[in-house]
Amino acid sequence: MTTTERHATPMGYGRMPRKEDPRFIRGRGTYVDDVTLPGMLHGAVLRSPYAHAKILSIDVSAAKAHPKVRAVITGADLAGLDLAWMPTLSHDVQAVLATDKVRFQGQEVAFVVAEDRYSARDALELIDVDYDPLPPVVDAQRALDPDAPVIRDDLAGRTDNHIFDWESGEKALTDEVFARADVVAVQDMLYPRVHPAPMETCGAVADMDTVTGKLTVWTTTQAPHAHRTIYALVAGLPEHKIRIVSPDIGGGFGNKVGIYPGYVCAVVGSILTGKPVKWVEDRSENLMSTSFARDYHMHGEIAATRDGRILGLRVRVLADHGAFNGTAQPTKFPAGFFGVFTGSYDLEAAHCEVTGVYTNKAPGGVAYACSFRITEAVYLVERMVDVLAYDLGMDPAELRMRNLLRPEQFPYRTKTGWEYDSGDYPRALRAALELAHYDNLRAEQAAKREREELMGIGVAFFTEAVGAGPRKHMDILGLGMADGAELRVHPTGKAVLRLSCQTQGQGHETTFAQIVAEELGISPDDIDVVHGDTDQTPFGLGTYGSRSTPVSGAATAVVARKVRERARIVASAMLEVSPDDLEWEKGRWFVRGDPEAGRTIQEIALAAHSDLELPEGIEGQLDATCVYNPPNLTYPFGAYVCVVDVDAGTGQVKVRDFIAVDDCGVRINPTIVEGQVHGGLADGVGMALLQVMAFDEDGNHLGGSFMDYLLPTAMECPSWRLGETVTPSPHHPIGAKGIGESATVGSPAAVVNAVLDALRPYGVRHADMPLTPAAVWRAAQGRPLRTDLAIT
Amino acid sequence: MEITVTVNGRSYTRDVEPRLLLVHFLRDELGLTGTHWGCDTSNCGACVAWLDEVPVKSCTVLAVMADGHRVSTVEGLETADGLDAVQRGFMECHGLQCGFCTPGMLMTARWLLDHDPAPSEEDIREAVSGQLCRCTGYENIVRSVRWAAEHDTGRAAEPITEEVRAEVRK
Numbered sequence: 001m002t003t004t005e006r007h008a009t010p011m012g013y014g015r016m017p018r019k020e021d022p023r024f025i026r027g028r029g030t031y032v033d034d035v036t037l038p039g040m041l042h043g044a045v046l047r048s049p050y051a052h053a054k055i056l057s058i059d060v061s062a063a064k065a066h067p068k069v070r071a072v073i074t075g076a077d078l079a080g081l082d083l084a085w086m087p088t089l090s091h092d093v094q095a096v097l098a099t100d101k102v103r104f105q106g107q108e109v110a111f112v113v114a115e116d117r118y119s120a121r122d123a124l125e126l127i128d129v130d131y132d133p134l135p136p137v138v139d140a141q142r143a144l145d146p147d148a149p150v151i152r153d154d155l156a157g158r159t160d161n162h163i164f165d166w167e168s169g170e171k172a173l174t175d176e177v178f179a180r181a182d183v184v185a186v187q188d189m190l191y192p193r194v195h196p197a198p199m200e201t202c203g204a205v206a207d208m209d210t211v212t213g214k215l216t217v218w219t220t221t222q223a224p225h226a227h228r229t230i231y232a233l234v235a236g237l238p239e240h241k242i243r244i245v246s247p248d249i250g251g252g253f254g255n256k257v258g259i260y261p262g263y264v265c266a267v268v269g270s271i272l273t274g275k276p277v278k279w280v281e282d283r284s285e286n287l288m289s290t291s292f293a294r295d296y297h298m299h300g301e302i303a304a305t306r307d308g309r310i311l312g313l314r315v316r317v318l319a320d321h322g323a324f325n326g327t328a329q330p331t332k333f334p335a336g337f338f339g340v341f342t343g344s345y346d347l348e349a350a351h352c353e354v355t356g357v358y359t360n361k362a363p364g365g366v367a368y369a370c371s372f373r374i375t376e377a378v379y380l381v382e383r384m385v386d387v388l389a390y391d392l393g394m395d396p397a398e399l400r401m402r403n404l405l406r407p408e409q410f411p412y413r414t415k416t417g418w419e420y421d422s423g424d425y426p427r428a429l430r431a432a433l434e435l436a437h438y439d440n441l442r443a444e445q446a447a448k449r450e451r452e453e454l455m456g457i458g459v460a461f462f463t464e465a466v467g468a469g470p471r472k473h474m475d476i477l478g479l480g481m482a483d484g485a486e487l488r489v490h491p492t493g494k495a496v497l498r499l500s501c502q503t504q505g506q507g508h509e510t511t512f513a514q515i516v517a518e519e520l521g522i523s524p525d526d527i528d529v530v531h532g533d534t535d536q537t538p539f540g541l542g543t544y545g546s547r548s549t550p551v552s553g554a555a556t557a558v559v560a561r562k563v564r565e566r567a568r569i570v571a572s573a574m575l576e577v578s579p580d581d582l583e584w585e586k587g588r589w590f591v592r593g594d595p596e597a598g599r600t601i602q603e604i605a606l607a608a609h610s611d612l613e614l615p616e617g618i619e620g621q622l623d624a625t626c627v628y629n630p631p632n633l634t635y636p637f638g639a640y641v642c643v644v645d646v647d648a649g650t651g652q653v654k655v656r657d658f659i660a661v662d663d664c665g666v667r668i669n670p671t672i673v674e675g676q677v678h679g680g681l682a683d684g685v686g687m688a689l690l691q692v693m694a695f696d697e698d699g700n701h702l703g704g705s706f707m708d709y710l711l712p713t714a715m716e717c718p719s720w721r722l723g724e725t726v727t728p729s730p731h732h733p734i735g736a737k738g739i740g741e742s743a744t745v746g747s748p749a750a751v752v753n754a755v756l757d758a759l760r761p762y763g764v765r766h767a768d769m770p771l772t773p774a775a776v777w778r779a780a781q782g783r784p785l786r787t788d789l790a791i792t
Numbered sequence: 793m794e795i796t797v798t799v800n801g802r803s804y805t806r807d808v809e810p811r812l813l814l815v816h817f818l819r820d821e822l823g824l825t826g827t828h829w830g831c832d833t834s835n836c837g838a839c840v841a842w843l844d845e846v847p848v849k850s851c852t853v854l855a856v857m858a859d860g861h862r863v864s865t866v867e868g869l870e871t872a873d874g875l876d877a878v879q880r881g882f883m884e885c886h887g888l889q890c891g892f893c894t895p896g897m898l899m900t901a902r903w904l905l906d907h908d909p910a911p912s913e914e915d916i917r918e919a920v921s922g923q924l925c926r927c928t929g930y931e932n933i934v935r936s937v938r939w940a941a942e943h944d945t946g947r948a949a950e951p952i953t954e955e956v957r958a959e960v961r962k
Binding site: 017018020021022023024025026027028029030031033034036117118196197198199200201248249250251253282283284504505506507671672674675676677678679680681682683705706707711713714715717719720 | 809811812816819820823824825826827828829830831832833835836838865866867869870875879882883884886888889890891892893894895898913916917918920921922923924925926927928929930931932933934
């Protein structure tokens, strides 16, 4: 069935139009900037023009005199409230408004509250800040130089820009494997700094009710409950007096996980003025100051036998974390889940070392559909495998097929300690190669090379690790990564599902209703999914890292099964038989051996609310709650093939075909799954060919608007061709894995491998993203560009 | 300045600052929040609405420039006869995820079909090439517009001309 056919609503899994669409196609969504409250004021942030400078003085008197200004807040004002600094998600602190010095261009310095949007901006111009510029640290590779300026002199005893060292795997064993290898291929590579750039920027409307003391914050957050707790801890507000509402969110991709200074300022502004305060950043503010992603400088070494058996992998990473260590990731994982860098291959040993450093750039680091740094890990291993294929003169698809984990090895414990739950990797790679007509492509390429035309075929295989996670191992700021679900069945058999996760476009209102439908036989049309309001939903850590289906999807299935068991007791009373004598078919309990004698879930729901006499100790109604603590991550995987044509005269790359075979376990709504893959593939093309946040030597941000930070349009994207395999997760209640980030994780390597394959006649073994025409041209000339700095 | 603008067939007279952007006029003055704002540089197209018969990026049009003109927004697509074909197409073909770019995409799609009732995939891609979507990878947007073309019964199409193309490219 194609998506263009008319669908009836399925009683469970299957294709159906989304329940959220009717409001969006009418322009009736409610995004944060659509929220307007009586008496609402508007905030604007004054930002630093310098990457690194001492603040000598701030004069706000002219701004305060502006007739429409109600308040001006500086770091000194916040210091008086003990709010000048806030904790980051990585146990560092970040300035809300700078007090001592500014540490990146675009850093928050002051906040104006005025009667309207434009006046607030006008008043920013009236603030006079006297800066004493300091030399900035722009190049991460120079951050640990002995003479590098110390960025974080606010931290006691800090004498350098070092944040952490982290390692994974067995060093001695890996060295031993490398020592006896026939071949060792070595490659440095950069996964440049990029930004998720959701269509909707970040913002908040904060409303402190001065009578009740209740603070309501409508805000762009992927994790409303975590935000509530953090506001309580940071601001000292009682948590039951905080309500976070995450209404419709215009895309997140990790950009909306953290708490930004603007949100805090809006809250303070509301407290100070007694009025609701709206703050919505503009696009430049979004790109320059909110969570970036990647910025991993990687040194890879891969060891193999002469005939292409991969033996080991060794990696050193320099991680640029910007001015504050604000990465959003589980506490025990300072490099995120980069530890899965062994990828999809059966090797003997592996070891990696990651060093994190401060630079004069915006904080962040884990964002943009990366599944906690798996983008970087997959890119590393997939580039290294291609480099090895280059050195061995082997076909990269064949080299992968020879080394992929085999189905019988699952569950598979990797050399760095991750337990992959299920997979049939060769089947997925074969499916992708068949869809691509790989042999024909290679023949076409050979013919084109005869004519000196540049065509490239890139192959990538990835294993994702999503659904964080087991609370024993995974927490964010001490909050275990479990998620709650509550299911209420009304007397007429209609239901309301309340979730702790938060959609930013993933279609939760549809998918999660379908899970309940599958479990209970109540139509998705009869189930409302409530999310994004902490007063109305159970606690949980939210949506990022592709964790909604693995964690909240599991919670939904479990809570529906609890309801089903409660319904069984009620049905047994209705039918006057023992619960043990009842059997379930979708939508009804019936007497074993007498299928006619049964009660539908709707009949049971009514009876559960009626005067029916229930067995001793059984409460009425069917409602249930659940907190799901995942036993393991889920491990989706996939095989991608990208085909490019490269213009030898200009270096322009045209992605002409892209084949993606994804395995995310059981698919709840295949249309939504495919849509998620499409979006991630476009991300991959964007990162591989267009997107980068580079800086000049003064620390000026060179990607501060969509004129400079280029995102893929419909013209850069081919018509994606998808395939699928289904390998259920053995530990997930419905066998589902995650899908939201798979394509973003897997596709950049496929595109880059394709471009470099096209450049093979020039002897190009590697070039860094983004492969813009200039970068391609320079690579072909043997003078590769350093893409992260404006230094040629 | 006092301006009078007809938005979705209804006349509004407001006293506005000369610098007020059309997108803010629509959203903040008239409460028509379906038209979104996504960048400062007319690159993203979340703010596309029609000024008279032509799609414009309302973040780079001053409200005063719309004085005496007609403006059409996503809120005007649905009529008493029901949803527009482009609205139905986007629902049928999963042409949206977060929904933020959708109003702009719908307005451009409606314009395209008014001028070209049977656009090719390439035509559709070119028509929306000034607009960004971060969720769909554009595939289902293309399918949605094609679905709409196949099911569009409502509006008379007039042929697309080079002049019109040039006007929209401005």
